[in-house]
Amino acid sequence: MKERRFEILEGGLDAVQGFSSLGICCGIKKEKNDLAVILSEVPAVAAGVFTQNLVKAAPVLVTGTHLREMGKIQLVIVNSGVANACTGEKGQQDALEVVRIGASYFGIGDPRLVAVASTGVIGEFLPIGKIEKGLLTLRGLLPHHKSGKEAARAIMTTDTFPKERTVAFSWKGKTACLAGIAKGSGMIRPRLATMLAFLVTDAALEKEDLQCLLKEAVDVSFNRVTVDGDTSTNDTVLLLANGKSGMPLLQRGSEGFELFQEALFFVCQELAKDLARDGEGATKFVEIVVKGARNQREAEQCAFTVAESPLVKTAFFGEDPNWGRIMAALGRSGVEIQPERIEVAINGVKFVEKGMRADLFTRQMLQDTMKSKELQVVIDLHLGGAMFNVWTCDLSFDYVKINSHYS
Numbered sequence: 171m172k173e174r175r176f177e178i179l180e181g182g183l184d185a186v187q188g189f190s191s192l193g194i195c196c197g198i199k200k201e202k203n204d205l206a207v208i209l210s211e212v213p214a215v216a217a218g219v220f221t222q223n224l225v226k227a228a229p230v231l232v233t234g235t236h237l238r239e240m241g242k243i244q245l246v247i248v249n250s251g252v253a254n255a256c257t258g259e260k261g262q263q264d265a266l267e268v269v270r271i272g273a274s275y276f277g278i279g280d281p282r283l284v285a286v287a288s289t290g291v292i293g294e295f296l297p298i299g300k301i302e303k304g305l306l307t308l309r310g311l312l313p314h315h316k317s318g319k320e321a322a323r324a325i326m327t328t329d330t331f332p333k334e335r336t337v338a339f340s341w342k343g344k345t346a347c348l349a350g351i352a353k354g355s356g357m358i359r360p361r362l363a364t365m366l367a368f369l370v371t372d373a374a375l376e377k378e379d380l381q382c383l384l385k386e387a388v389d390v391s392f393n394r395v396t397v398d399g400d401t402s403t404n405d406t407v408l409l410l411a412n413g414k415s416g417m418p419l420l421q422r423g424s425e426g427f428e429l430f431q432e433a434l435f436f437v438c439q440e441l442a443k444d445l446a447r448d449g450e451g452a453t454k455f456v457e458i459v460v461k462g463a464r465n466q467r468e469a470e471q472c473a474f475t476v477a478e479s480p481l482v483k484t485a486f487f488g489e490d491p492n493w494g495r496i497m498a499a500l501g502r503s504g505v506e507i508q509p510e511r512i513e514v515a516i517n518g519v520k521f522v523e524k525g526m527r528a529d530l531f532t533r534q535m536l537q538d539t540m541k542s543k544e545l546q547v548v549i550d551l552h553l554g555g556a557m558f559n560v561w562t563c564d565l566s567f568d569y570v571k572i573n574s575h576y577s
Contacts, residue, residue, distance in 0.1 A: 186347045187412075191206065192316050192321055193320040193321040197304070198290075202323070209312055209313065211414065216410050218285075218384070229404065230405075247284065253404050268301055276305075285408060289327055322334045322351040329448050331444075341426035346372050352442075371410070373415055396561075452564055455563055456477070456545045457562075459557065459559045461549070461551070463554055476547070476549070483562070509525040
């Protein structure tokens with residue numbers, strides 16, 4: 171395993187110089203945090219990745235426009251409880267009103283330096299009055315009473331725990347930090363879905379490099395998570411770099427750039443795994459690895475077909491050694507597999523050889539293996555050299571309970 175060249179820290183967003191963040195309850199929800207801000211002392215170079223769903227929420231459209239026009243962001247405002255999606259022209263105006271209020275309260279010179287994001291129930295309008303009062307409260311508290319943990323709590327919906335990761339790396343005598351928070355536990359599918367993630371660093375990078383790195387990081391992290399195969403409207407991943415660490419500009423080809431890339435991939439992948447661990451009603455974290463495919467596209471197709479199969483996922487929940495469901499899913503994946511070549515193992519226990527039950531395999535062995543809270547399913551197609559991995563979870567009774575009374 172490659173040695174890490176960065177240090178893992180506690181403290182979330184608070185560890186990053188020049189950023190302050192906090193979350194509070196402004197009344198969208200009855201009691202829980204529902205409004206967060208992330209504030210940079212200076213306009214930060216920014217990159218963003220958004221949903222590919224054609225039904226895009228108003229804050230996605232507004233923030234995307236601001237990023238294209240300015241290339242920098244100084245203030246991020248996030249609310250949970252109301253998605254501000256499918257709200258038409260009024261939703262767009264509401265998002266811009268939140269931008270205007272935030273810029274005014276936090277002294278941001280150009281409102282286009284403000285990004286907004288929302289998550290929650292689709293089709294409801296934002297309670298602008300509550301959000302305005304909340305922003306006024308936050309302005310009175312920041313930057314002296316910052317808490318990245320409370321910000322992480324404020325962006326949660328059905329999540330059961332806040333998700334935050336922080337690392338630090340050193341180069342040319344300076345140490346820079348990178349931290350991120352994320353939310354999402356249902357309606358999770360590659361191309362993001364109902365997830366939000368906000369990453370900040372005190373390193374300095376050019377806009378084009380930051381955007382390229384973020385897209386690469388998302389491709390190997392958030393785009394490899396599936397909880398239920400569904401897709402929503404508000405997914406947003408933002409990365410802000412304000413350069414306050416004093417580390418020299420990280421330029422492509424330098425050691426510093428490579429260090430930052432490694433740190434970014436790690437933070438995004440750990441946050442992505444947390445999304446799968448916290449899948450709605452989940453009791454198990456599952457990694458599906460498909461190797462031996464002709465190409466990555468076919469490996470990906472097989473991996474997601476297995477990861478999204480309700481029958482496979484319910485078998486994981488019930489710890490049922492029903493391995494035939496995995497084979498059946500592969501067979502309908504659309505990939506020209508050769509069943510007689512397939513091998514499948516869970517947590518190192520091989521139970522399928524040449525497309526049949528392995529000689530030494532017993533149902534009890536597999537049932538015992540499936541009691542683990544973390545499962546790795548390795549499928550070898552024996553067709554080529556390509557591989558792909560997906561992170562998912564099991565499908566439990568609670569998933570139905572949560573989603574049958576969500577709104």
